[in-house]
Amino acid sequence: MNWLVTGGAGYIGAHVVRAMTEGGEHVVVYDDLSTGAADRVPADVPLVVGSVLDQELLERTFRDHDIAGVVHIAAKKQVGESVERPLYYYRENVTGLQTLLEAMTAVGVDRLVFSSSAAVYGMPDVDLVTEDTPCVPMSPYGETKLVGEWLIAAAARAHGLKAAALRYFNVAGAATPELSDSGAFNLIPMVFERLEAGEAPRIFGDDYATPDGTCVRDYIHVADIASAHLAAARRLAEAPAGTSLTLNIGRGEGSSVRQMVDRILKVTGREDLAPEVTARRPGDPARVVASADRIHAELGWSARHDLDDMIESAWLGWRHRHG
Secondary structure, eight states, X not given: OEEEEETTTSHHHHHHHHHHHHTTOEEEEEEOOSSOOGGGSOTXXXXXXXXXXXXXXXXXXXXXXXXXXXXXXXXXOOHHHHHHOHHHHXXXXXXXXXXXXXXXXXXXXXXXXXXXXXXXXXXXXXXXXXXXXXXXXXXXHHHHHHHHHHHHHHHHHHHOOEEEEEEEOEEEOOSSGGGSOOOOOSHHHHHHHHHHTTOOOEEEOSXXXXXXXXXXXOEEEHHHHHHHXXXXXXXXXXXXXXXXXXXXXXXXXXXXXXXXXXXXXXXXXXXXXXXXXXXXXXXXXXXXXXXXXXXXXXXXXXXXXXXXXXXXXHHHHHHHHHO
16 A cells, blocks of 8 residues: 655654655655755655645545555644744644545545644643643644644544544654754754854753753654654554544653753763753743553554664754754
């Protein structure tokens, strides 16, 4: 069977494509290249350039490439931008997903792995976030992911769609330098950017109710994210019609921002630069750490990479991209 990976030319998408092809799956990439790059796509993997808002092109792609399932990663994902441009985010993430589902049902494609996010939880006041923790998203981005999950679940009930929504926690690292994150929107590349400028890394708030006063997060290697998608795709290939799974992708271990910054400074050899503590950012919860029990039970999946793997591979990728 052939899988269509939307957003397969992006940071996470390219890792998913790599994991799936190395796992023996046949893949076609569909990407508008607004943030992705064509050179991330392997030469032997077909690339269709187009928007998920283009139902006609989606249906033609499904037919031309005999697609049996979709891994839907294409989305806008910057929390701050979503606050400034909510209509844009709802159009791209929700209307885009609706259009994709309409194309799938029109052609008879019945398997969907959906890229969701821990942003659906908002600020949970729990030690470990399970899939049953109430969802109270704090940004339009998080809202679009939650609405997307609802839409998929409804389609599964009405049309027999087989689906898995994977809620990512904090993604980091790279499988190879060429596939590294090209942006600086997450903690590790943000610290790299400061170091490159000769500036101290920032810590936003050190007065949270955590052991060292800084926020605690669950960091997950992007290669582990990719392997979870492969496991979910294989599960859906054997699942009965109407299957609808919701699964966290995390390590189940929390690391504070200060711990992460200290590790980054050590890996980069810049321990001379003491981090600078600044004011809290609005909306940052004190602790968000996944329970990874359900994904292990459902898919037999667990994370393999540790924090040093994430930081060291991200640093190699940063140096590859920035010289």
